[in-house]
Amino acid sequence: MSESILDAKNVTMNFGGLRALNDVSMTIRQGEIVALIGPNGAGKTTFFNCVTGVYPPSAGTISITPPGKSPEVINNLLPHVVTEKGLARTFQNIRLFQNMTVLENVMIGRHARLKAGILGAILRDGSTREEEQKVIHDSYEILKKIELEKYVNELAKNLPYGAQRLLEIARALATEPFLLLLDEPAAGMNPKETGHLDDLIVRIRDTEKVSIFLIEHDMSLVMRVSERIYVVDYGQLIAEGTPAEIKRNPVVIKAYLGEEVNA
Amino acid sequence: MNKLIPELKKSFVTALWFAFLTFPILVIKVNTVRNSILWRWGNLAAVFVLTMALSYVWRRLLEKRARGERLFDLSGLVPAKLRGIELKSVFAQKKNSRAALAVLLALAVLFPFVAGMYQTNIVTTALMYVILGLGLNIVIGLGGLLQLGYAAFYAVGAYTYGILNTRFGLSFWIALPLGAVLATIFGIILGFPVLRLKGDYLAIVTLGFAEICRIVLENWNDFSSGPSGISQIDRPPFFGIKLSVPQSAIYLYLITLALVVVTVFIVRRLENSRLGRAWEAMREDAVASEAMGVNLTIAKLSAFALGAFWAGMVGVLFAAKTTFINPASFTLMESVLILCIIVLGGMGSTAGVIVGALVIILLPEYLRAFTQYRMLLYGSILVLMMVFRPGGIIRKVRKSYVFKADGQVEGAGHE
Numbered sequence: 001m002s003e004s005i006l007d008a009k010n011v012t013m014n015f016g017g018l019r020a021l022n023d024v025s026m027t028i029r030q031g032e033i034v035a036l037i038g039p040n041g042a043g044k045t046t047f048f049n050c051v052t053g054v055y056p057p058s059a060g061t062i063s064i065t066p067p068g069k070s071p072e073v074i075n076n077l078l079p080h081v082v083t084e085k086g087l088a089r090t091f092q093n094i095r096l097f098q099n100m101t102v103l104e105n106v107m108i109g110r111h112a113r114l115k116a117g118i119l120g121a122i123l124r125d126g127s128t129r130e131e132e133q134k135v136i137h138d139s140y141e142i143l144k145k146i147e148l149e150k151y152v153n154e155l156a157k158n159l160p161y162g163a164q165r166l167l168e169i170a171r172a173l174a175t176e177p178f179l180l181l182l183d184e185p186a187a188g189m190n191p192k193e194t195g196h197l198d199d200l201i202v203r204i205r206d207t208e209k210v211s212i213f214l215i216e217h218d219m220s221l222v223m224r225v226s227e228r229i230y231v232v233d234y235g236q237l238i239a240e241g242t243p244a245e246i247k248r249n250p251v252v253i254k255a256y257l258g259e260e261v262n263a
Numbered sequence: 264m265n266k267l268i269p270e271l272k273k274s275f276v277t278a279l280w281f282a283f284l285t286f287p288i289l290v291i292k293v294n295t296v297r298n299s300i301l302w303r304w305g306n307l308a309a310v311f312v313l314t315m316a317l318s319y320v321w322r323r324l325l326e327k328r329a330r331g332e333r334l335f336d337l338s339g340l341v342p343a344k345l346r347g348i349e350l351k352s353v354f355a356q357k358k359n360s361r362a363a364l365a366v367l368l369a370l371a372v373l374f375p376f377v378a379g380m381y382q383t384n385i386v387t388t389a390l391m392y393v394i395l396g397l398g399l400n401i402v403i404g405l406g407g408l409l410q411l412g413y414a415a416f417y418a419v420g421a422y423t424y425g426i427l428n429t430r431f432g433l434s435f436w437i438a439l440p441l442g443a444v445l446a447t448i449f450g451i452i453l454g455f456p457v458l459r460l461k462g463d464y465l466a467i468v469t470l471g472f473a474e475i476c477r478i479v480l481e482n483w484n485d486f487s488s489g490p491s492g493i494s495q496i497d498r499p500p501f502f503g504i505k506l507s508v509p510q511s512a513i514y515l516y517l518i519t520l521a522l523v524v525v526t527v528f529i530v531r532r533l534e535n536s537r538l539g540r541a542w543e544a545m546r547e548d549a550v551a552s553e554a555m556g557v558n559l560t561i562a563k564l565s566a567f568a569l570g571a572f573w574a575g576m577v578g579v580l581f582a583a584k585t586t587f588i589n590p591a592s593f594t595l596m597e598s599v600l601i602l603c604i605i606v607l608g609g610m611g612s613t614a615g616v617i618v619g620a621l622v623i624i625l626l627p628e629y630l631r632a633f634t635q636y637r638m639l640l641y642g643s644i645l646v647l648m649m650v651f652r653p654g655g656i657i658r659k660v661r662k663s664y665v666f667k668a669d670g671q672v673e674g675a676g677h678e
């Protein structure tokens with residue numbers, strides 16, 4: 001078994017009186033595709049927000065072990081630092097840079113991997129110019145991988161819904177993560193697009209060497225792509241296991257899946 | 264045409280209502296000396312007909328806009344020979360746009376030698392607002408930070424030169440960078456406390472900050488001479504030679520023009536850089552930009568600092584131009600005026616801001632011929648612009664790229 005890259009131990013998150021996460025522990029290992037499922041309001045997005053630094057958890061520790069590096073705690077880091085360390089995410093409610101082009105959206109994803117500062121921008125010296133050329137080129141290559149290159153100069157807001165979801169993934173990939181957190185990437189997609197997403201998720205894992213942590217309500221997608229599944233309900237972790245185990249788990253069925261899985 | 268009758272009916276009602284509202288002021292005229300009333304029914308008829316026509320045209324235009332048609336088709340005015348040529352594609356070629364810019368610049372340089380001192384002075388003022396607009400555009404247009412206290416940084420520059428010149432004889436050329444740097448420092452000082460604020464809250468705090476600065480200037484007599492201000496500030500000398508007033512007007516014009524060119528150059532470069540992209544990402548979605556690795560603290564502070572830099576510089580220019588400054592020049596209205604320039608010209612668009620500044624500053628000057636209707640006309644033009652072209656006069660064109668099979672990339676737009 002390969003080593004863990006994300007370790008969340010006893011994470012609790014309170015919003016005032018509301019306990020959105022209660023003593024949740026999860027582990028992601030190198031190269032895995034793991035799903036996080038649970039009914040609406042279970043605390044899935046909140047967990048992602050804690051991991052990516054949007055909220056510091058009220059209790060517990062979150063640590064990462066980037067491949068080839070030593071473990072470190074990321075509890076109180078700001079989101080952009082977490083991104084620099086190699087975690088990238090997409091948003092459940094699409095948060096693209098609407099009035100910027102598709103290419104520019106991906107170029108922003110490269111931000112943490114570039115160096116140019118104010119002086120470099122004004123003087124536009126050799127290294128800055130080279131870097132700019134490279135970021136345009138690299139961003140285009142990423143778009144090609146996600147098959148969005150035909151939209152390259154389009155404003156993000158003019159893209160079809162499914163393409164916007166894909167652009168979120170492209171943008172996140174541009175940050176060169178070792179772990180990609182996808183928050184409901186299939187929401188609003190039609191069955192054909194979802195089928196395509198299946199392949200894409202597996203392909204990203206295989207070719208980009210990123211592990212994937214996925215929140216999703218589309219059970220068929222979850223069952224097809226994930227190797228392990230965590231289930232949360234009311235902020236509690238109620239089950240963990242392979243898709244086959246989760247399908248059979250009575251607690252899960254009772255809490256959430258019910259007829260959906262058997263259908 | 265079956266829609267004509269109801270449309271006319273609507274206009275009729277509008278006109279009736281308007282005539283009713285304006286009745287007391289436009290029709291009744293009381294002569295208090297002779298204790299008689301003059302009924303000016305002619306006015307009523309004029310108001311009625313005019314509003315009816317205007318309301319009809321207005322609604323037609325709104326309809327047209329809703330259908331996404333062009334409001335005024337000007338293609339008939341273009342000579343037949345040129346019709347096939349898209350103006351945009353002509354200027355899209357670097358060579359052509361460079362040549363056009365060079366001609367424009369040459370004309371701008373020659374302008375003060377041809378025009379009189381009055382013209383030179385008002386255009387200098389307009390050019391100063393171009394720089395102010397471009398500076399504030401970094402903060403609002405690119406960074407999306409609604410900053411309503413811009414005049415404070417303008418004041419910092421002006422008082423830097425005013426005080427240091429009158430008390431210590433500091434020269435214009437030293438004060439120019441010094442004022443800019445001091446304003447930048449002020450920008451950063453204001454930046455820290457407002458890092459966590461956004462939108463309306465940010466607007467209110469920056470507004471408050473500017474008012475504090477102004478009130479301090481008004482009351483701290485020993486420092487700033489209070490409301491009476493600082494007078495007899497030196498005009499910039501020409502290599503040590505004191506210039507006459509008309510000469511110095513031309514000289515200041517040329518300095519300002521040069522600074523406009525420098526500003527445009529730098530702002531364009533910033534815009535198309537890693538930092539510029541970060542600003543725009545922050546404007547579009549702060550949470551997402553942070554998740555993409557943008558350090559919001561740096562992005563915000565740098566936007567505030569660079570915006571303030573230009574304001575400080577123009578402040579020095581302003582003090583040198585008017586030779587007299589007092590706190591009344593740096594009120595909230597000043598900040599609002601600069602904001603208007605950006606909004607009217609086109610948020611985030613450099614060309615738009617330049618045109619916006621020229622329109623907003625020069626229009627009232629050239630409308631002076633219409634004396635009493637000047638502000639009315641000016642206001643109507645602004646309102647019309649915002650209704651029919653809410654994106655501003657010149658909207659920002661995003662850079663687009665053509666990727667060739669052999670890995671070559673061609674950029675277009677923007678330049």
Ligand SMILES: Nc1ncnc2c1ncn2[C@@H]1O[C@H](COP(=O)(O)OP(=O)(O)OP(=O)(O)O)[C@@H](O)[C@H]1O
Pocket residue numbers: 015018020038039040041042043044045046047092
């Ligand atoms: N910033 C916040 N402040 C207060 N309460 C919050 C906040 N964010 C989330 N919550 C609450 O925490 C709970 C969990 O929300 P969360 O968004 O994590 O659910 P979810 O599992 O992602 O649900 P969904 O499937 O609908 O996306 C909800 O009750 C929600 O209202």
Ligand SMILES: [Mg+2]
Pocket residue numbers: 044045046092
């Ligand atoms: Mg959610």
